[in-house]
Amino acid sequence: MSKILIAEDEVLMLKALEFKLKKDGYQVDVAADGRQAMEKVKNETYDLILTDIMMPFVGGMEILSYVKNDPIKKHTPVLLISAVGLENIVLEGFSLGADDFIYKPFNLNELSVRIKRYVKQNAF
Amino acid sequence: MREFLATFETIFNNAIFYYAIFVMGSYLILTLLSAIEMSGYIRKNSYVNYREILVSPLAPSVSILAPAYNEEATIIENIRSLLSLHYGHYEVIIINDGSKDGTFQQMFDYYKLEKVDFVVNYQIKCNEIRGVYKSKLPSFSKLTVVDKVNGGKSDALNAGINVAAKELIMCIDVDCIVLEDAILKLAKPYLEEKYKVIATGGVVRIANSCKVEDGKLVEINMPKNLWPRFQVLEYIRAFLMGRMAWSRLNGLLIISGAMGLFDKETVIKVGGYDHSTVGEDMELVIRMRRYMYEQDRRFKVVYIPDPLCWTEAPQDLQILGRQRNRWTRGTIESLWMHKDLFFNPRYGVLGMLSYPYWLFFEWMAPIIEFLGITVFILLAFMGNINWEFSFILIAMVYFFSITLSTIAILFEEMSYQQYTKGTDLVKLLLSAFLEPIMYHPLTVYWSIKGNLDKFTGKNNWGAMTRKGFKSTEAATETKQTT
């Protein structure tokens, strides 16, 4: 079973994402702020990381850059969730190696399909 | 002789009584004003969605100016946290003020700096700028490093202002922990006031015993050591009660050197920070206000009560004493430089209210207190004292100061409630009882010492700037209100 980490500071969104991905048959780990997320990313291996950009303490960008600079973890797909479409944030994200951007508001089913694709790609 | 002493004693008791009533009355008025201002601020801002300002192209642009002198141990981390603030349109300018350690090399290596052909437009006087550096890496494009000849904190900030390219400048102490929303909240008044805003200032909170990770505040705790704990109380009182009330009156004289956002044009027009005083942060605000009055322009200095900036307070008494000594000298110098403001109606609130208040309360109160105690001891020696009356007078002042501190704690409870643990609250309430007898006499002593040093010319500022602006004491600037 593929294992996914969701990092999101808005409790409700975290819950919805957790419910959805569990329903899709993944093993889901959650983090309610950037610090928790960072700890989990450091200690465990995931098949995909879904993280919000703006979180207290540690932002999604920092998590992304940690993952992409780690020799073993760097192939883990990282999807960034962002409420704001600031051009330079997007550019920074992709230059740090983000696999995809999700903008709020988004379609949950579409997200689920995307995640399926990234997890599958990564399995090879 | 006996008769004379007895009359003198009555007069003395009466004088103390009326002075105390006057002081207490002023504090009550300030408390009331700050209560009004606080509730207004909180009511108004509970509806605000700060994310909008974050992405908007219409938001004002901000240059953060942080002088660094011998900071090699923490500089990389500090810069990293400054680069991760939540704001769309800002740059970070670190001014290396001729550090003697590896501060510059650290930055140079970590951020892959390279020199750019920058011609500094010396709009404000400052020591020679040796070079302006930018990072080769696109992810640090917000960062600029200025390398200059040592000249002290004011001089470093002036150099930064000359290099700054944005509309607003945020002057901060590089070792402060700045919360992510700081720019957003400080910038907002520039967009919503009817009159031109020339400066906004923030609260300074004490970070001793708090948990900090990667330059970010993770957990808030009450300081374990008693001295910083007294300072927590003092800061809450000064910031939530004192400054909030002055903001209401539009008479705020001091914006903390640890964090303030200024209108760059106005700062340049008044000539930037003054090198000749150790109270440069207060002096600048006075000068900017003066300027606006002289131009006949309506303006505001706004104060934001949100806890946005946290700093380590000195817990060593000697260092704390040096800090207070410096504040006293800064106050005297600023007041002296602008002595013509004293009850000068041309300068409105500044001349008629803020300046006299600062003179009588911030500068003279400790002196009067000291004189009072001296006379009391003399009288006691001559056996001419009504112990009971004196005791009652002292008890009155003691009870009043506890009441005031308790009200301040209530304000904190009703607004931000940073200390969520019950035990922390109890500790804070208890320190209100100890503070007037343990901590307050020391502040009076330091203040008297500052006065003596100032008037005997010891520690004068000429030598001060040479040493650099920061020894080990926290460079935070606040003023006590009690």
Next chain:
Amino acid sequence: MNFFGTIFSYIRETYVDRLSYFPSNIKISLMIILFCAIAIVELYIYIIFRRVIKANQNKQTKYWKERIGNMLASVVVYDESENTAEIAVHFYDKLKKLPLKNSTVNQILTSEIITYHKNFTGKIPEVLALLYAKLKLDKRSKKKIDSKHWETKIEGIREANEMGISEMAEEIIKYTDDENGLLRMEAQAAYLKLSNKDPFHFLDRAQERILDWHQLVLFEIITKNKKLTIPSFSKWLRSPNDTVVMFCLKLIDHFMQFDAAEEVQRLLKHHNTRIVKKSIEIIGKLELEELEKHMFEIYFDHTDEIKLEILNSLGKISSGKYADFLSSRIHSNDSKIKRAALYAIKRDADHGEARLLEIYHHTSPENQALITHVLDNRIKQ
């Protein structure tokens, strides 16, 4: 015990038996002490009560948040039906069982529905809107708008706005020019989103100032909302309300509305310098070459701030007509003017750098350094 006994009897004696014998200042001091002592005790009790009550409330809120959150999350991930009405009915029966009379519960449900409504697209927001109406939460929002307190009004307007209840637009328009700035802005923002027939109508009747902050918020809404039909903003440029003019200029700038050129030219003579400055900026941004001469005409009448803006705009247009004028600014005493003029010359993609190099060879070393600075692309202007 004896010690405390002595103190108590002393206090009683002082306040009861001997009070009238004290001189008046001591009497007052004693009164103040008494007053302070009572105040301290009361403050303590109040602070502690507050903590206890708040802790209880938090516990309750947490419980309901968790419970309602779980229910709504299962609405969000429900995929057994594609029919939104059917899904709404299915969950309505469950949500109805909540104690909706309890205002905490009601408020949590409202705000949580809004959160999901705001963050998702597709059928989820539709289902949530249906549920919102079925649970009669919209009636509650309407009631809030009719409340006497502006805070409550704002809450109601926000709810209507977030849930997209267009029927309330007519209700809301009357607050778009309210004296209270916060209410006014909230109403304007909501009206923009909710009004189907004329979302910009509030600009016609705006007499109160639209603060910069409000302009910023409204600007975000207007520029991000793809469903909005953007009108030609030039029709409000004659508004007597300067803030409306300013706001429209910002929008003309953003949407690059070339049809506003004529009106913008008129504004170059406006009494408000902020408006003049913005007009000049627009002329540059939209490269309105035909207005270049009008802009140049006012150059010498204005302060440095406006001059700098004119230089910027001349640079952006780069028609070449004012190339000599720009070059001659190198003799200015003001280094800001000099700098702006050099940047303006640089903007001319075809001749700019060549012209700068030409000046470089015939000028002082200081100016040469400045030109090098301008040519360094790593430095942002």
